[in-house]
Amino acid sequence: MMLGFTRARSRSAGLAGAGATATALILAIATAASPASAAPPPGHHHGHGATLYVSEGAARVGNGRSPQTPLPSIQECADQAQPGDTCVIQSGTYEETVTPPRSGTSTQPITFAAAPGAEVVVSGAEQLTGFTPVGQTQLDAVVATDPFAANSLFSQAVGAGKIYSVAADLGDAGGEAQVFTDETMDIEASYPFPGTDLLDPTVERADAGTADATIVDSTLTRPAGYWNGARALTSYWYVTATGTVASSAVGSVTLTTAPPCVHKVVPTDTWFRLSGKIGELGHPGSYFYDAQAKRLYVYSDDDPNGHRIEAKTRDLAFDLSAVSNVHVKGIGLFGATIRTGDSSTGVVLDDIDGKYLSHYWDVTQGATDCGANVTRGVTTSGIIIKGTGNTIKNSHLQYSAGNGISLGGYGNTAIDNVITDVDYAGTYAAAVAVQGHSQTVTHNTMARTGRSGINLQWNGVAGTTAGPDRIAYNDISGHATLSVDTAAIYSCCSSHMEGTRIDHNVLHDPDPRPGGVYPFGISGIYADNGMSDLQIDNNVGWGNHEGTVELNGLGTGSHDNLVYNNTGGMTLFYVKEAGQSTGTKIVNNIGPITGLAGATDGGLVLSNNLIDGDPLFVDAAAHDYRLQAGSPARNAAIALPGVNDGSTDPTPSLGAFQYGAAPWTAGARP
Structure with a gap:
């Protein structure tokens, strides 16, 4: 467990409506042999449509065979479940990645379902506790490593008693960390501070620019050298790129590499955001992560220990990449997503309530072409559907740096979903990114996307005959917020x-x-x-x-x-x-x-x-x-x-x- 993290096994689900519409389960009674590759656990009577029960925080002595003796985690239920079985999950937040070891069959799927009326969330985040106020001694230590932190927004906020910190290992890429307060995403300290609306950020536009990647802007009033080494997120036309500041002066910053592709510094049209400097930590809803010291700083008007502060630690809630004929119904996702694999078939995701599916900010800057600047996340973010004959339906998906849904493979379906506030990193990701062929995207509502509602690309799938996609009866609005x-x-x-x-x-x-x-x-x-x-x-x-x-x-x-x-x-x-x-x-x-x-x-x-x-x-x-x-x-x-x-x-x-x-x-x- 990472230093500073505690698991909160008693918390109820925070995503309203997840599983609330689940109905009583009608279980198929049939006989099916277990796959040879995954023998049933000792004593398990497989193939009879058994119901297994899961409850957050249950005693580990439970065998899952009754509501009174539930299993404590969804993974333990997955380990036992055979074709035709159903894991019925009680309300709670389950901090785990569920990886079923075996597939169901087309007539006897393995099902993971919220109990009727239950609110179930599988979370990719873990709680941080033990925040302490940052005082003069700690401020002096910060200034010793970064002299520009003196006389900054950060030092002012420390003096006002607004800054707290905790030891936490969130990885080595500071810009990739994701932090939440009371289930709302915090924003990394930056200039300009974009606000907390991910699809309508406050931006600053360059007054002027040069071919050697210098951004000239009169609002850049920090001292010479202040921004050296900072990350620079820039956007123009249809390209978003992340670079590094090589040098800075009052009124300008110069990047190590000129923005790529058509994306040059264009007066009034290029917008930018600079981050990676603790001196900018001075706004409610913001944080700064020191990747070298492994310490997280947050701005808070009151004691953050009275709130639920979490950090993303896992990408996946369900890893279905090696299985087929698995159904997931009425489950909430928080800070994590679901993926299937190239050989998956018969997977059904129904009534999924997902928030903050995928996160990233760094969009690698190419030297001469668009490259990763437009493609990051297009095939690897959101609910990732690969294989063939898989379906996501009746789901509500909100917030993702990339896609809401990625349809790869062929012959997959997205139907009757509501998808909002996605592609906040501003690449070619979309509410639904369609690759492969023979895909069906119908009767979905999509709103507030960084670029497109549907990004329709075309990729052959080896060993298959290409067929047409069907894109029909979708309502799409609020597109092009960042591109x-x-x-x-x-x-x-x-x-x-x-x-x-x-x-x-x-x-x-x-x-x-x-x-x-x-x-x-x-x-x-x-x-x-x-x-x-x-x-x-x-x-x-x-x-x-x-x-x-x-x-x-x-x-x-x-x-x-x-x-x-x-x-x-x-x-x-x-x-x-x-x-x-x-x-x-x-x-x-x-x-x-x-x-x-x-x-x-x-x-x-x-x-x-x-x-x-x-x-x-x-x-x-x-x-x-x-x-x-x-x-x-x-x-x-x-x-x-x-x-x-x-x-x-x-x-x-x-x-x-x-x-x-x-x-x-x-x-x-x-």
Whole structure:
């Protein structure tokens, strides 16, 4: 156990609603042989759908066979559980990583479920106790190693009795530590202090910059040398990078390496944050971790021992990477996540209430290309689903430096989930990051993301035949809070998408950071840099700078994309030269189209679009885009079976809603 940590086995779960909707378990009665690789424990009568019980803090003499003799940890139940068995878990916080040693079967899964009405949390954090006030003697010791800590926010806060410390080993990377007070994430001491809203941070923008990575800003008033060795988080356009300050003066800092890719220091558009200096510890909700001394300092208006202070110590709540046919239902996650493996199948995650799934700040700076600056966390953060035939559903996921969900492998499903406040590190992570192929992402609600709601990439899976993804009936809003040149649903670059269909999504109200670059490239659906073989139909968007659909043919060209019956307008980039958009059809859409001039020269077909004039929506101000009786969009579409069926008119309507048909809805369903 790490110095300064204590486990709190008596604490009730803090994630409201985790397991609250769990119903009585209906257990299958069947017979199944245990896998040869995992023999049953002595005396266990496997294969009969046994129920085992778990209770936080239970006596270790319990055998788990009754509520009166529960096992004290979920792992001990996992060790015993055979195909068809269920571990019923009572309320509590379980500080462990559960690694089942065996799989269930397709007809007899192994199930981990919250007891009816129970609030169960599996936590990746451990409590810190024994904080003591920092006085003059300790301040003098800090100043002896860092003279700039004198006459700083930190020294002022020490004088005011606001700083406390405790011995704690949180690793060697200070910027990667994650600390919580009463289940809310604290923020590392930094300039400017960003506040505690991870998706709406206070930022400082460079007044000027140079090619040699110098940030010039009049608010940098600390003495020369103060920022030497500090970490610098910088962001411009679509690239976030973490560098190191080589030298500093009043009014400027110079990094050891110039920001990579397109990400240069651009006046008023590059925003930055500097951290790693204890002198900045002077704000409520902040901390500083001294990785060399293995000591944590916190700013607190009262004795932190009266609060629950925790630090992340484990990445995983459930490690399912070596098993299949395991169900997890009604479980809360805190400061940890769940992953499956490349061979996993039949895993079902149902009614998961997860907070602070993944955390990181350092985004390694590449020398010449984007590299890790845009990709960190895309495949390794959030709920990580690999393998095939696995599902996450009915879950509520909030807060992650990276993804809410990562779908790798093929043939996996994310359905009826609510995902918010993710990608606060500002990379290409997303509420749902889709890799592999043949994935299904439907009926999810996503809001407040650093970049995109869905990041749709394309990767082959060895030994499989590629198939289309289905991205449908999702409600995505509040995207692009930390990045531009993105979309609610973003895909890139130069991939053949095998007929992937993006349909019936509601994409609205992006929230780009104010005061910086104009909202370039922010759209509802963005097929960027030469994507081909997509069908984009029946989507609705509003508030997106580039419209509901954006096609960029730069690269290999925008070929064979079918853009049908969308509402909200669109933008066409680089589709004008011969062959740049061969086979692409833009038909039956409603809304203005920018970039039309010369577009058909690239091979693109435009037909039956209502580009100008009033479509006579029922109530556009209230975002009701059904058609009034007098709408010019009625009886105006080319009939496309399976796309614009349902109109009560002889001929289908333009746009995403057919006249007279029951309107469709998007987002997670109750």
